[in-house]
Amino acid sequence: MFVFDAHLDLAMNALEWNRDLTWTVEDIRKSEAGMIDKPDRGKNTVSLPAMRKGNVGLCVATQIARYVKRGSPLPGWNSPHQAWAQTQGQFAWYKAMEEIGEMVQITNIKELKTHMALWERGASDSKKPIGYILSLEGADSIVTIDHLEKSHEMGLRAIGPAHYGPxxxxxxxxxxxxxxxxxxxxxxxxxxxxxxxxxxHLCDMSFWETMKIYNGPVWASHNNCRKFVNHNRQFSDEQINELIRRKAVIGIALDAWMMVPNWIRGKSTPKDMGVTLNQMVDNIDHICQLAGNSLHVGIGTDLDGAFGKEQTPDDLNTIADLQKIPVLLSKRGYSDGDVKNIMHLNFIKFLERIWD
Known part of the structure; x- marks a missing residue:
């Protein structure tokens, strides 16, 4: 089944983790053996070959660079200009991947349809480019509104106003x-x-203030349900219903602490906490039940989003294991049409609607 992943921090991994994503996941893990600068070293789950293996042919790929003021406990850049420069380096990496045929940027409906037609022609071409829609996670790097216009001209098509913290x-x-x-x-x-x-990532107050004044297209690329993990990072049923009313699609994430309650970072393990892809299906099902249909939920894994195998479902080794989800959905009674909606069609139809 074709998979649309609505949130992957590919360029962050390439530039800040120094991962060559043209390598296999296994080769990246081997290259990081013995490294201790980050807790997820040697535990990555994403590479471009693994995406092809799992038929993840289209994703929302991020630029991300937080600006933090003096005294903030959060990691980040000391000025918005530094943050802007970091996002431009990330953009340059995507373009470098395009130059060698690994990726292709999707910015409009014509490019989207052309890309989907390429991937629908079967698996004979093992080196099809991974399509990516450029998104900015957290808007701190937008120094001025003019910078947002520049980003749009470079193909930016989605933006989250905030990340962690103020x-x-x-x-x-x-x-x-x-x-x-x-x-x-x-x-x-x-x-x-x-x-x-x-x-x-919008906190509750910012979320509701935004909903009061914003009338354009909205989605949630990687967000789970507060029903299962009672934390402000997740959406309440009221927020989910508001997004459904706005014809949004919500991508379900695979960060373990968002999937089960009482996760302790650095101590809990997926195996001990029973974290599997079934919790992803629980979140998918909850949104479908609220909506009364399968039209408002999809996949937004956030895999390798500053965590790795130590904090992902125990039954997922690489991103290619997303192919296990259709079977799990079918066992819950979801039809083939519902499964296709969830795995890719909802996000694709969303893009067709707003880009048409």
Whole structure:
């Protein structure tokens, strides 16, 4: 089954983790043996060959660079200009992948249809380019509104106003606050450019303030349900219903602490906590039950988003194991049509609708 993954930090892994994503997952793991600078060394799950193996032919790929003010406990860049420069380095990596035929940027409906037709022609071509839709996770690197226009010209098609903590334009995960004047200006420009607003990571207050004034397209690339893990990183049923009302699609993530309660970072293990792909299906099913259909949920793994096998489902070794999900959905009574909606069609139809 073709898979659309709505959230992968590919360029971050390439530039900050120094991973050559043209290698196999196994070769990347071997290259990191003995490294201790990051807790997920040698435990990666994503590479371009693994994506091809799992028929993950299209993804939303991020740029990400947080700006933090003095005294902040969060890691990040000391100025928005440094953050901007980091995102431009990440963009250059995507372009370098395009130059060698590994990836192709998708920015409009014509490119989307051409890419889907290529991948639908069967598996005979083992080196089909991975399609990517460029997204900015956290808007701190947008120094001025002019920078957002520049990014749009370079193909940016989705943007999340915040990440973790208080941001320049909104408050994100584990913080409390609204969007303020700058946030309102950003939302106005996002709507004007017909960019997709990514509601992921908005704290509750910023989420509801955003919903009051923003009328453009919105999705949540990687967000789970608060019903299962009672934390502000997840969406409440009220938030999910608001997104459903706005014809959004919510991508379900595979970060273990978002999948089961009482996860302790650095101590809990997927095996001990019973974390499997079944929890992903639980989240998918909950959104389908709220919506009354299978049209508002998809896959947004966030795999290798600063974590690896130590914090992913025990039955997932690489991203290619997303092919286990259709079977799990079928066992829950989901039809072939429902499964296709969840695995790729919902996000693709969303793009067709807003880009048409």
């Amino acid at each position: 941001g320049t334009y909104a408050h994100g995960t584990d913080s409390i606050g609204g969007i303020g004047t700058k946030g309102k200006e950003l939302l106005k420009k996002i709507e004007e450019l017909n960019l997709i607003l990514d509601a992921t």
